[in-house]
Amino acid sequence: MTAGLDVVHVRAGYGAVEALHDVTLRFPLGSVVALLGRNGAGKSSLLRVVAGTLDVGSGRVTWRGRDITRLPPHQRAAAGLTVVPDDPNVFLDLSVAENLALFGHGAPPEPVYAAFPELAGKGGQRAGTLSGGERQMLALGRLLLRPGAALLLDEVSRGLSAGAVERLYRVLDDLATPDRTIVVVEQYQPNILRRADLIYVLSRGELAWAGEPSELTTGALPAALV
Amino acid sequence: MLTLELALAGLGIGSIAGLSGLGLLVTYRLTGVFNLAFGAIAMGVAYLLWQEVRIWHWPLALAALFDLVVVCPAFGVLIERLVFRPLQRRVATPAERLVASLGVLIVLLGAATLTWGAQARLDAPSLVPYRQLRLPGGAKLPLGTVVGLAVITVVVLGLAIGRRTSLGLQVRAVVERRELAQLQGLDANRVAALGWALGSTLAGVAGVLMAPTLRLQPFGFTLVMLETMAVVVVARLTSPVRAVVGGLFVGVAQAELTRVHLQGHARALLEAVTSNLFVVALLAAVLVVRRLDEAGGTDAGTTARLATRGELPPVRGWWMLAALALAAPLLFGAPDRRAALAVPALAIVLVSIVVVSGYSGQISLGQAGFAGLGALVAARLAAGTLPGLPRIPGVAVLVVAPLLVVPVGVLMGWPAIRRRGLFLAITTFALSVAMSRFVFEQPAATSGVLVHPPDAFGSDNNFYVLELLCLAVAFAIVRNLHHGRLGRALIAVRDDEAGALACGVDVRRLKLFVFAASSALAALGGALLAMGTRAFDPVAFDPIRGLIWFAAVVVFGIDSAPGAVIGAGLLIALDTSLPSGTSTLVIGCAALLLGRLPGGLLHSAHRLLERLLRRPAPSGPPPTPSRAIRLTSAGRAVARSIHRPPAAGGSAP
Amino acid sequence: MSPALEARGVSKSYDGVLIVDHVDLVAEVGRITVIIGPNGAGKTTLFNCLSGVEPADAGAVWHRGDEVTGWSSDALARRGLARTFQRSSVFPTLSVADNLRIAAENHRRRGILRGLAGLPDPGGRRAVVVVGAVLADLGLTDVAEVRAGVLPSGTLRLVELGRALCGEPDTLLLDEPASGLDDTETEEFHQLLHRLAARDLAVVMVEHDLALVHEAADVVYVMVSGSVAASGPPGEVLGRIDVRSLLFGRTA
Structure with missing residues (x-):
């Protein structure tokens, strides 16, 4: 496992409220990492720090050895960091096809329609008229057009039926290659525990638990999760 | 009946109105902000051109080129960078962005009043030489109209083509959800700056073309430009073609109406309608055009984010400060006390804004209309010249006049049931403009109106005490609106309307009621305001004045009643001691800083004090009571999160 | 039936x-x-x-x-007929108890003018009793005075349910x-x-x-x-x- 995305001693927050207290997390290339925790544990804040939409108070963020702490968000995206935020993660006023064109820089959208047949034939439909599940499919599906070297996904399974979650994760399985880092943020989702190489549990802005899935048996779930 | 000549003449005004509306619409499409400052930017650029050409004697072409190619885009980029970008970064609500654009408007108004004074200039330079073009068939068309139509065509075509391009797609993405666009690798700041540069340039073009046909005067010119919002509303903020057609239609209709001749009262009414046809159109548009909210964004929400959100307990100190500010004038000398008479009256007006916008979350920009109406009705009641009603003696006027204004408030509240956020703001503003143009400025309504305090309160001291009594009554009403069952229901509506409905709160009735109560308070304040100056002055109740009052309330804390008193005191103090325009400038600057002062000035000062005194912030969960209680797992989780356990498990690998 | x-x-x-x-x-x-x-x-x-x-x-x-x-x-x-929402519609600036109280107070129409005049609410006592019972039933009593905006999502679901129950549906x-x-x-x-x-x-x-x-x-x-x-x-x-x-x- 080589140097991928590293978050080192990061403090960050909103105004007077600090959301991350000196958090250090490593996401090596070639790994699937599950980032778990309750609401308000700091998971989304961590993603925003990585994406560059939340300023870091102290500490640094590095990507493949390069310090990107002060890099604006769009340049991070250009460097291969793809963050899919919490809902709404597609442009509701743009059509499905326009959403795909914007992200894919004109790449043909067929792979997305192949992976998610629900979206096929809805290219001209405004994304705002899609159901919650279809939006998640669009948000995840467009990654297939131009997959970055780091994919960070915030609660993509929220509000989905068990079958839909399984299919989303199968798409992720295909994307998990040795030169890519995948970070999946969830509150609690048994599906990811089977797939992850590494699990971090955040609690109240701090790292509460780190380890491999085998160490995380239901009997010994970290207190921060339940 | 229609004549071609008049129609062509009407095209002149129509094309400029269409262009102005188009500029407003384009700014909205490019930046996602309904830029109320649009009219003020147009006014500022028109003044700048006047200064360069008439005072500094620059060549007209050079000056125009400099203003439109350098100044306008630079100003657009500047306000994007300093005002709107910080708001975007923290995902501000539409209400916050509306207030920011209001701040820009007010700053420009204040600066223009300070620099060029309030008097009107009639010699604005005309960019297009006056020349008539002969059309086939003998009709004539001024060159200016042709230029206006040409600019419109270019803009509309540009929009239609640009929308589908890759840049157009990027702009739409950034407007809809800036952070998401950045995550996809778009340089949102550059796209937004481009939008603002283009938007202010269009404002400048509209202002420069409009100026020769109008009197150049800070408030008046800005208001005329704002009236062209009518065509934007007709276009439901989406269709540029509709906006242009709307502008042309109103312009032509205005010209054609000049042929109609009537007698007596009908004549005066027709003249008022004709010369204010854009106001009529705006009013008709906001009341008639359906499904406006969908165009203005679904959560074009309430003012909840502007409020303090109960993070800190209310402070008694502000009440002391407010009481002190109110008591001081009783010790003043005569001239200062005369000026101070306006403070409690204005405070009541500002409190009426706190009620409607702070407590129930409805943006109302139209309180100046109610205040003016209250002043007028009170004066006529006291004189016995209100048709159909007897003379009302003494203090009773102050009770009857506000009650008579209540139906108007309910009328304004009616659209508020369906409209939200942006379109509610526009609707209330439109009604206030209509009241100003069709009532306050009509000699039939205001001539011969004598205003004086009730007999027993003729002396300044006594009248001041009467005002304080009225203010106390207002506060008592406000207190009941903010606490208890009503207060909770109002906060519920402000926080989450769907949730309030699900709780069985009759949101419609509650909103109507709040508008009614707020209009009565504004009317009371307006009546006192006029009595204090012993005159009814339409300028005192100008719709633009209403915008400044709203901004002042937001600055001092939109849900803070003592803030309204302190704000009123500060406004009057600045107005009496410093050159006119200063108070406007101060309020505008403070409104622009709101992005950094969430919850308003007083709340921010409070937070600063808390931090300085190092008292533990009461914002976190309070400690659990010591009584033993059976907990569900959720309750236990909360309890755990309060008594934090030592971090379990390992650290970073 | x-x-x-x-x-x-x-x-x-x-x-x-x-x-x-x-x-x-x-x-x-x-x-x-x-x-x-x-x-x-x-x-x-x-x-x-x-x-x-x-x-x-x-x-x-x-x-x-x-x-x-x-x-x-x-x-x-x-x-x-009461309902809850998929996405929380709890009033974040109010305490848990006040969230519930709104539902308890508004399931019958009551005079607005009465409230404006500051007169006591005739059904107010009953509302408080209902809220207390529902809080106890859902185990929310110890967070009753906590501002809802700071609570975790699991608790908010209970608050939302409690709010629906307070309307005595x-x-x-x-x-x-x-x-x-x-x-x-x-x-x-x-x-x-x-x-x-x-x-x-x-x-x-x-x-x-x-x-x-x-x-x-x-x-x-x-x-x-x-x-x-x-x-x-x-x-x-x-x-x-x-x-x-x-x-x-x-x-x-």
């Missing part, structure tokens, strides 16, 4: 896309009726039409035998009430549901968790692409091969 809630031929479309397509539904008193289905099946939209949050394009709804088609959601709430519509709850919380929630149904409440809920559905439901409606594909007792409906393939995409 007429059912607590009955819908006939309810349809709704957005931008020409049919989201809910002629749905018939009956919810009986004392029963737990669960609507399941893949995402985009129109479950939440159906809920919105039933609870008056948005008007249905066609069809009719009866509440306790009276037709209430086209009624607004606040009027329905005062009639005794006879029909409860719950939109994914168990989402965001952990295993223990889900288990406790499930027991709570049975206690509610035993109090002669009709419970209608949207749920994804099939284990919970199996355990709790008396009647299951399977919604696919806007219409009801199957309905009946859970053991019967969920065992059907065609239903399983509808729910899981492929046979799982």
Whole structure:
């Protein structure tokens, strides 16, 4: 496992409220990492720090050895960091096809329609008229057009039926290659525990638990999760 | 009946109105902000051109080129960078962005009043030489109209083509959800700056073309430009073609109406309608055009984010400060006390804004209309010249006049049931403009109106005490609106309307009621305001004045009643001691800083004090009571999160 | 006895896309009726039409035998038809107790002018008692004075449920009430549901968790692409091969 995305001693927050207290997390290339925790544990804040939409108070963020702490968000995206935020993660006023064109820089959208047949034939439909599940499919599906070297996904399974979650994760399985880092943020989702190489549990802005899935048996779930 | 000549003449005004509306619409499409400052930017650029050409004697072409190619885009980029970008970064609500654009408007108004004074200039330079073009068939068309139509065509075509391009797609993405666009690798700041540069340039073009046909005067010119919002509303903020057609239609209709001749009262009414046809159109548009909210964004929400959100307990100190500010004038000398008479009256007006916008979350920009109406009705009641009603003696006027204004408030509240956020703001503003143009400025309504305090309160001291009594009554009403069952229901509506409905709160009735109560308070304040100056002055109740009052309330804390008193005191103090325009400038600057002062000035000062005194912030969960209680797992989780356990498990690998 | 809630031929479309397509539904008193289905099946939209949050394009709804088609959601709430939302609609600036109190105070219309004049609310005492009872019932007593905005999502779901209960409803519509709850919380929630149904409440809920559905439901409606594909007792409906393939995409 080589140097991928590293978050080192990061403090960050909103105004007077600090959301991350000196958090250090490593996401090596070639790994699937599950980032778990309750609401308000700091998971989304961590993603925003990585994406560059939340300023870091102290500490640094590095990507493949390069310090990107002060890099604006769009340049991070250009460097291969793809963050899919919490809902709404597609442009509701743009059509499905326009959403795909914007992200894919004109790449043909067929792979997305192949992976998610629900979206096929809805290219001209405004994304705002899609159901919650279809939006998640669009948000995840467009990654297939131009997959970055780091994919960070915030609660993509929220509000989905068990079958839909399984299919989303199968798409992720295909994307998990040795030169890519995948970070999946969830509150609690048994599906990811089977797939992850590494699990971090955040609690109240701090790292509460780190380890491999085998160490995380239901009997010994970290207190921060339940 | 229609004549071609008049129609062509009407095209002149129509094309400029269409262009102005188009500029407003384009700014909205490019930046996602309904830029109320649009009219003020147009006014500022028109003044700048006047200064360069008439005072500094620059060549007209050079000056125009400099203003439109350098100044306008630079100003657009500047306000994007300093005002709107910080708001975007923290995902501000539409209400916050509306207030920011209001701040820009007010700053420009204040600066223009300070620099060029309030008097009107009639010699604005005309960019297009006056020349008539002969059309086939003998009709004539001024060159200016042709230029206006040409600019419109270019803009509309540009929009239609640009929308589908890759840049157009990027702009739409950034407007809809800036952070998401950045995550996809778009340089949102550059796209937004481009939008603002283009938007202010269009404002400048509209202002420069409009100026020769109008009197150049800070408030008046800005208001005329704002009236062209009518065509934007007709276009439901989406269709540029509709906006242009709307502008042309109103312009032509205005010209054609000049042929109609009537007698007596009908004549005066027709003249008022004709010369204010854009106001009529705006009013008709906001009341008639359906499904406006969908165009203005679904959560074009309430003012909840502007409020303090109960993070800190209310402070008694502000009440002391407010009481002190109110008591001081009783010790003043005569001239200062005369000026101070306006403070409690204005405070009541500002409190009426706190009620409607702070407590129930409805943006109302139209309180100046109610205040003016209250002043007028009170004066006529006291004189016995209100048709159909007897003379009302003494203090009773102050009770009857506000009650008579209540139906108007309910009328304004009616659209508020369906409209939200942006379109509610526009609707209330439109009604206030209509009241100003069709009532306050009509000699039939205001001539011969004598205003004086009730007999027993003729002396300044006594009248001041009467005002304080009225203010106390207002506060008592406000207190009941903010606490208890009503207060909770109002906060519920402000926080989450769907949730309030699900709780069985009759949101419609509650909103109507709040508008009614707020209009009565504004009317009371307006009546006192006029009595204090012993005159009814339409300028005192100008719709633009209403915008400044709203901004002042937001600055001092939109849900803070003592803030309204302190704000009123500060406004009057600045107005009496410093050159006119200063108070406007101060309020505008403070409104622009709101992005950094969430919850308003007083709340921010409070937070600063808390931090300085190092008292533990009461914002976190309070400690659990010591009584033993059976907990569900959720309750236990909360309890755990309060008594934090030592971090379990390992650290970073 | 007429059912607590009955819908006939309810349809709704957005931008020409049919989201809910002629749905018939009956919810009986004392029963737990669960609507399941893949995402985009129109479950939440159906809920919105039933609870008056948005008007249905066609069809009719009866509440306790009276037709209430086209009624607004606040009027329905005062009639005794309460609902919760998929996304929290708790009032963040108010305390938990005040959140509940609003529902308790507004399920009967009371004079606004009375409140303005500062007169005491005649039903105020009763409201406080109801709130206290519901808080205790849901185990929320120790967070009663906490500002709702700072609470974790699992607790907020309970607050939202408590708010619905404070309106003293006879029909409860719950939109994914168990989402965001952990295993223990889900288990406790499930027991709570049975206690509610035993109090002669009709419970209608949207749920994804099939284990919970199996355990709790008396009647299951399977919604696919806007219409009801199957309905009946859970053991019967969920065992059907065609239903399983509808729910899981492929046979799982």
